[in-house]
Amino acid sequence: EDKVVQSPLSLVVHEGDTVTLNCSYEVTNFRSLLWYKQEKKAPTFLFMLTSSGIEKKSGRLSSILDKKELSSILNITATQTGDSAIYLCAALTGTASKLTFGTGTRLQVTL
Amino acid sequence: NAGVTQTPKFQVLKTGQSMTLQCAQDMNHEYMSWYRQDPGMGLRLIHYSVGAGITDQGEVPNGYNVSRSTTEDFPLRLLSAAPSQTSVYFCASRVDSTYGYTFGSGTRLTVV
Numbered sequence: 031e032d033k034v035v036q037s038p039l040s041l042v043v044h045e046g047d048t049v050t051l052n053c054s055y056e057v058t059n060f061r062s063l064l065w066y067k068q069e070k071k072a073p074t075f076l077f078m079l080t081s082s083g084i085e086k087k088s089g090r091l092s093s094i095l096d097k098k099e100l101s102s103i104l105n106i107t108a109t110q111t112g113d114s115a116i117y118l119c120a121a122l123t124g125t126a127s128k129l130t131f132g133t134g135t136r137l138q139v140t141l
Numbered sequence: 142n143a144g145v146t147q148t149p150k151f152q153v154l155k156t157g158q159s160m161t162l163q164c165a166q167d168m169n170h171e172y173m174s175w176y177r178q179d180p181g182m183g184l185r186l187i188h189y190s191v192g193a194g195i196t197d198q199g200e201v202p203n204g205y206n207v208s209r210s211t212t213e214d215f216p217l218r219l220l221s222a223a224p225s226q227t228s229v230y231f232c233a234s235r236v237d238s239t240y241g242y243t244f245g246s247g248t249r250l251t252v253v
Contacts, residue, residue, distance in 0.1 A: 125191075
Protein backbone atom coordinates (compact mmCIF):
# COMPACT_ATOMS: atom_id res chain seq x y z
CA GLU A 31 0.00 0.00 0.00
CA ASP A 32 1.33 3.41 -0.96
CA LYS A 33 2.08 5.68 1.99
CA VAL A 34 3.11 9.33 2.41
CA VAL A 35 4.00 10.68 5.84
CA GLN A 36 4.43 14.34 6.75
CA SER A 37 5.99 15.91 9.81
CA PRO A 38 5.43 17.77 11.95
CA LEU A 39 1.64 17.54 12.04
CA SER A 40 1.39 21.14 13.13
CA LEU A 41 3.71 24.03 13.76
CA VAL A 42 3.36 27.52 15.23
CA VAL A 43 6.06 30.05 14.39
CA HIS A 44 6.57 33.79 14.62
CA GLU A 45 6.54 35.99 11.58
CA GLY A 46 10.03 36.16 10.11
CA ASP A 47 11.02 32.65 11.17
CA THR A 48 12.22 30.01 8.71
CA VAL A 49 10.41 26.67 8.70
CA THR A 50 11.16 23.27 7.21
CA LEU A 51 8.37 20.81 6.50
CA ASN A 52 9.17 17.16 5.91
CA CYS A 53 7.65 14.53 3.67
CA SER A 54 8.63 10.88 3.26
CA TYR A 55 7.09 8.35 0.93
CA GLU A 56 6.88 4.61 0.42
CA VAL A 57 5.16 4.00 -2.90
CA THR A 58 5.45 1.76 -5.92
CA ASN A 59 6.29 3.14 -9.35
CA PHE A 60 7.17 6.61 -8.11
CA ARG A 61 7.10 9.41 -10.69
CA SER A 62 7.08 12.76 -8.88
CA LEU A 63 6.56 14.46 -5.54
CA LEU A 64 4.13 17.36 -5.34
CA TRP A 65 3.57 20.06 -2.74
CA TYR A 66 0.29 21.91 -2.29
CA LYS A 67 -0.89 24.74 -0.04
CA GLN A 68 -4.42 24.57 1.31
CA GLU A 69 -6.04 27.55 2.95
CA LYS A 70 -9.79 27.58 3.33
CA LYS A 71 -10.73 25.76 0.17
CA ALA A 72 -9.01 23.82 -2.58
CA PRO A 73 -5.33 22.87 -2.53
CA THR A 74 -3.22 25.11 -4.74
CA PHE A 75 -0.19 23.70 -6.52
CA LEU A 76 3.26 24.79 -5.34
CA PHE A 77 5.92 22.46 -6.75
CA MET A 78 6.42 19.24 -8.63
CA LEU A 79 9.77 17.49 -8.10
CA THR A 80 10.90 14.68 -10.31
CA SER A 81 14.67 14.73 -10.21
CA SER A 82 16.65 14.16 -7.07
CA GLY A 83 18.79 16.97 -5.67
CA ILE A 84 17.41 19.77 -7.84
CA GLU A 85 15.89 22.60 -5.82
CA LYS A 86 12.74 24.29 -7.02
CA LYS A 87 12.18 27.82 -5.82
CA SER A 88 9.34 30.30 -5.86
CA GLY A 89 9.91 33.48 -3.89
CA ARG A 90 10.40 32.54 -0.23
CA LEU A 91 9.42 28.92 -0.81
CA SER A 92 11.77 26.21 -1.96
CA SER A 93 11.69 22.44 -2.11
CA ILE A 94 14.05 19.59 -2.86
CA LEU A 95 13.64 15.88 -3.42
CA ASP A 96 15.97 13.14 -2.17
CA LYS A 97 15.13 9.95 -4.05
CA LYS A 98 17.74 7.96 -2.17
CA GLU A 99 16.11 8.81 1.17
CA LEU A 100 12.58 8.77 -0.33
CA SER A 101 11.89 12.19 1.09
CA SER A 102 11.38 15.83 0.36
CA ILE A 103 11.49 19.08 2.30
CA LEU A 104 9.64 22.33 1.84
CA ASN A 105 11.37 25.43 3.20
CA ILE A 106 9.70 28.74 3.84
CA THR A 107 11.96 31.65 4.74
CA ALA A 108 10.92 34.96 6.36
CA THR A 109 7.45 33.57 7.10
CA GLN A 110 4.42 35.86 6.92
CA THR A 111 0.92 35.48 8.37
CA GLY A 112 -0.29 34.78 4.85
CA ASP A 113 1.76 31.57 4.89
CA SER A 114 -0.61 30.14 7.51
CA ALA A 115 -2.18 27.10 5.85
CA ILE A 116 -2.07 23.34 5.61
CA TYR A 117 0.82 22.15 3.45
CA LEU A 118 0.18 18.89 1.65
CA CYS A 119 2.71 16.57 0.13
CA ALA A 120 1.68 13.96 -2.44
CA ALA A 121 3.43 11.22 -4.40
CA LEU A 122 2.50 10.76 -8.04
CA THR A 123 2.71 7.15 -9.11
CA GLY A 124 2.17 4.90 -12.07
CA THR A 125 1.19 5.53 -15.67
CA ALA A 126 -2.26 6.59 -14.49
CA SER A 127 -0.78 9.45 -12.47
CA LYS A 128 -2.39 8.63 -9.16
CA LEU A 129 -1.72 10.98 -6.27
CA THR A 130 -1.29 9.67 -2.74
CA PHE A 131 -1.41 12.44 -0.15
CA GLY A 132 0.05 12.79 3.30
CA THR A 133 -2.18 14.13 6.06
CA GLY A 134 -0.57 17.55 5.86
CA THR A 135 1.32 19.95 8.12
CA ARG A 136 -0.75 22.74 9.62
CA LEU A 137 1.41 25.88 9.81
CA GLN A 138 0.35 28.88 11.84
CA VAL A 139 2.39 32.07 11.61
CA THR A 140 1.78 34.55 14.43
CA LEU A 141 2.73 38.20 14.75
CA ASN B 142 -10.62 29.26 -18.82
CA ALA B 143 -12.87 28.56 -15.84
CA GLY B 144 -10.52 25.80 -14.60
CA VAL B 145 -12.15 22.96 -12.67
CA THR B 146 -15.77 23.65 -11.75
CA GLN B 147 -17.60 21.65 -9.10
CA THR B 148 -21.29 21.81 -8.29
CA PRO B 149 -22.97 22.01 -5.88
CA LYS B 150 -20.77 23.72 -3.27
CA PHE B 151 -22.86 22.43 -0.37
CA GLN B 152 -25.34 19.56 -0.08
CA VAL B 153 -27.27 17.87 2.70
CA LEU B 154 -28.61 14.38 1.99
CA LYS B 155 -30.66 11.95 3.98
CA THR B 156 -29.33 8.44 4.49
CA GLY B 157 -30.23 6.27 1.52
CA GLN B 158 -30.63 9.11 -0.97
CA SER B 159 -28.58 9.20 -4.15
CA MET B 160 -27.02 12.17 -5.85
CA THR B 161 -24.42 13.21 -8.40
CA LEU B 162 -21.57 15.61 -7.75
CA GLN B 163 -20.66 17.40 -10.94
CA CYS B 164 -17.14 18.18 -12.13
CA ALA B 165 -16.24 19.92 -15.36
CA GLN B 166 -12.99 21.30 -16.75
CA ASP B 167 -12.43 23.41 -19.84
CA MET B 168 -8.68 22.89 -20.16
CA ASN B 169 -8.83 19.73 -22.29
CA HIS B 170 -7.14 17.76 -19.53
CA GLU B 171 -6.96 14.00 -19.98
CA TYR B 172 -6.48 13.04 -16.34
CA MET B 173 -9.27 13.63 -13.82
CA SER B 174 -9.71 12.39 -10.25
CA TRP B 175 -12.09 12.55 -7.31
CA TYR B 176 -10.83 12.86 -3.73
CA ARG B 177 -12.50 13.08 -0.39
CA GLN B 178 -10.97 14.99 2.51
CA ASP B 179 -11.74 14.09 6.10
CA PRO B 180 -10.18 15.59 9.25
CA GLY B 181 -6.91 13.86 10.11
CA MET B 182 -7.07 11.66 7.00
CA GLY B 183 -5.72 13.91 4.27
CA LEU B 184 -7.09 13.56 0.75
CA ARG B 185 -7.98 10.05 -0.36
CA LEU B 186 -8.48 9.00 -3.97
CA ILE B 187 -11.96 7.69 -4.80
CA HIS B 188 -11.91 7.17 -8.59
CA TYR B 189 -9.80 8.46 -11.43
CA SER B 190 -9.81 8.62 -15.22
CA VAL B 191 -6.99 8.82 -17.77
CA GLY B 192 -9.26 9.81 -20.64
CA ALA B 193 -12.79 9.65 -22.00
CA GLY B 194 -14.24 6.19 -21.56
CA ILE B 195 -11.55 5.03 -19.12
CA THR B 196 -12.05 5.00 -15.35
CA ASP B 197 -10.56 3.08 -12.45
CA GLN B 198 -10.89 2.74 -8.70
CA GLY B 199 -8.78 4.55 -6.18
CA GLU B 200 -8.22 3.94 -2.49
CA VAL B 201 -11.82 4.35 -1.25
CA PRO B 202 -14.23 3.54 -4.14
CA ASN B 203 -17.02 1.74 -2.26
CA GLY B 204 -20.36 3.50 -2.47
CA TYR B 205 -19.34 5.68 -5.43
CA ASN B 206 -19.63 5.37 -9.21
CA VAL B 207 -18.07 7.44 -11.96
CA SER B 208 -18.25 7.71 -15.72
CA ARG B 209 -16.27 9.71 -18.27
CA SER B 210 -18.29 10.05 -21.45
CA THR B 211 -16.52 13.28 -22.48
CA THR B 212 -13.09 14.78 -21.79
CA GLU B 213 -14.71 17.72 -20.00
CA ASP B 214 -17.00 16.02 -17.47
CA PHE B 215 -16.35 13.55 -14.67
CA PRO B 216 -19.42 13.16 -12.42
CA LEU B 217 -19.30 11.27 -9.12
CA ARG B 218 -22.43 9.38 -8.13
CA LEU B 219 -23.34 8.41 -4.59
CA LEU B 220 -25.57 5.38 -4.92
CA SER B 221 -27.13 5.23 -1.44
CA ALA B 222 -25.72 7.92 0.86
CA ALA B 223 -24.43 6.94 4.30
CA PRO B 224 -23.29 9.17 7.19
CA SER B 225 -19.74 7.85 6.62
CA GLN B 226 -19.79 9.70 3.30
CA THR B 227 -20.01 13.06 5.05
CA SER B 228 -16.90 14.77 3.75
CA VAL B 229 -15.49 17.45 1.49
CA TYR B 230 -15.13 16.21 -2.07
CA PHE B 231 -12.58 17.58 -4.51
CA CYS B 232 -12.31 17.01 -8.21
CA ALA B 233 -8.92 17.54 -9.88
CA SER B 234 -7.50 17.43 -13.39
CA ARG B 235 -4.15 17.60 -15.13
CA VAL B 236 -3.03 17.79 -18.72
CA ASP B 237 -0.15 15.31 -18.62
CA SER B 238 2.69 14.00 -16.50
CA THR B 239 4.68 17.23 -16.58
CA TYR B 240 2.12 19.25 -14.63
CA GLY B 241 0.53 19.11 -11.22
CA TYR B 242 -3.18 18.57 -10.67
CA THR B 243 -5.54 21.56 -10.53
CA PHE B 244 -8.29 21.24 -7.95
CA GLY B 245 -11.87 22.43 -7.98
CA SER B 246 -13.23 24.44 -5.05
CA GLY B 247 -14.86 21.42 -3.44
CA THR B 248 -18.30 20.17 -2.43
CA ARG B 249 -19.12 19.93 1.25
CA LEU B 250 -21.51 17.00 1.67
CA THR B 251 -23.38 16.16 4.87
CA VAL B 252 -25.37 12.95 5.16
CA VAL B 253 -27.86 12.87 8.04
